[in-house]
């Protein structure tokens with residue numbers, strides 16, 4: 231993918247995320263687990279907000295999509311039917327010199343550990359092996375006996391839980407085709423070259439939706455979902471100039487796929503535009519495969535037309551972690567502030583994504599201001615995530631909140647006791663308005679929805 235005009239902010243973000251409690255390396259005290267990350271107090275709020283926005287737009291606001299939460303461990307035959315046992319592989323090469331391991335099809339994205347200005351294979355000392363295929367599924371055993379008959383897999387995608395429940399959901403909800411099933415859940419892939427922080431990890435969350443349609447109507451649904459999903463990313467505040475479609479050409483297209491587009495986001499620096507979501511027209515591949523492997527019919531009966539068929543599937547598949555990273559990259563900026571020597575770091579997150587919606591400060595620790603501010607913060611907490619901070623100068627407190635993306639800071643001052651009002655300062659414009667104390671909750675709430 232192409233390099234970007236936007237700067238590379240990844241190192242700064244990794245350090246901000248650790249310092250401010252967004253994201254920590256997993257098991258850090260033991261030296262870390264390779265490409266697995268833990269979400270800290272602010273990160274869990276951010277990712278939760280993102281997932282809720284997806285769930286609201288994909289499930290709650292739609293009559294034609296139902297929710298599901300299928301188990302991670304599935305019958306092992308699922309993965310034979312889906313093609314993952316035979317084909318969910320990446321070509322892997324080893325370097326005999328540096329012992330590095332790389333994806334043969336993504337060498338251009340990797341760096342030679344001994345000569346980082348070159349890609350693996352380009353340095354004189356590199357000795358790459360022939361590529362060999364490596365299955366990305368994590369394997370474990372169900373029950374006490376560790377033998378091949380009890381092998382199960384940690385799911386590498388959430389989609390299969392939806393396919394195997396197609397009839398359960400359709401019949402229990404009396405849905406008519408076209409309709410969809412959506413779920414959010416963990417997926418696991420033993421990636422060969424993970425990295426770039428939470429961009430490519432071995433444990434991650436997907437938000438997937440499979441939309442079941444009558445064959446022949448599939449391309450019109452595909453086009454609609456393609457447009458809807460792009461609009462959703464823009465509604466999160468991701469800049470339009472950082473979002474693009476990437477069409478899979480014949481070489482990239484899975485053999486069963488009738489059409490596929492990625493939505494790519496420009497992560498800046500050398501990473502540039504990368505996939506954050508895939509929209510796929512999968513035809514009847516998945517349901518037909520599960521019919522064949524399970525011996526159970528997975529057909530839909532259209533009563534009006536009096537016909538039976540296996541529906542085609544339009545899939546939208548987006549990574550919760552990768553989109554969280556896109557929101558962080560998109561929002562990160564350093565800027566100078568008029569009249570102040572020190573600049574500020576701002577996470578310009580959409581207010582609906584921001585982990586803290588409002589922070590309440592007493593201007594001083596006197597005159598009952600902390601008590602009033604605490605009371606207000608407690609009231610706000612009933613409606614959304616709010617913070618209370620009384621330490622340091624007001625300028626420092628603003629900076630702390632800017633850096634984690636808090637859209638509104640509310641200050642109680644010496645006038646507040648008399649006029650029952652407070653000052654609200656907006657993160658991006660720095661504009662300040664005076665608002666009556668009893669209206670603060672509604673005022674903020676109006677401005678934080680997507």
Ligand code: ATP
Nearest residue numbers: 419421429430431434505506507508547548549552
């Ligand atoms: P890639 O080409 O980057 O490996 P993919 O085409 O295999 O991705 P899909 O199987 O289509 O990805 O998965 C859908 C979405 O899940 C991706 O767009 C991405 O947001 C997310 N995703 C996939 N693999 C990972 C991973 N290892 N870490 C984090 N997110 C992932």
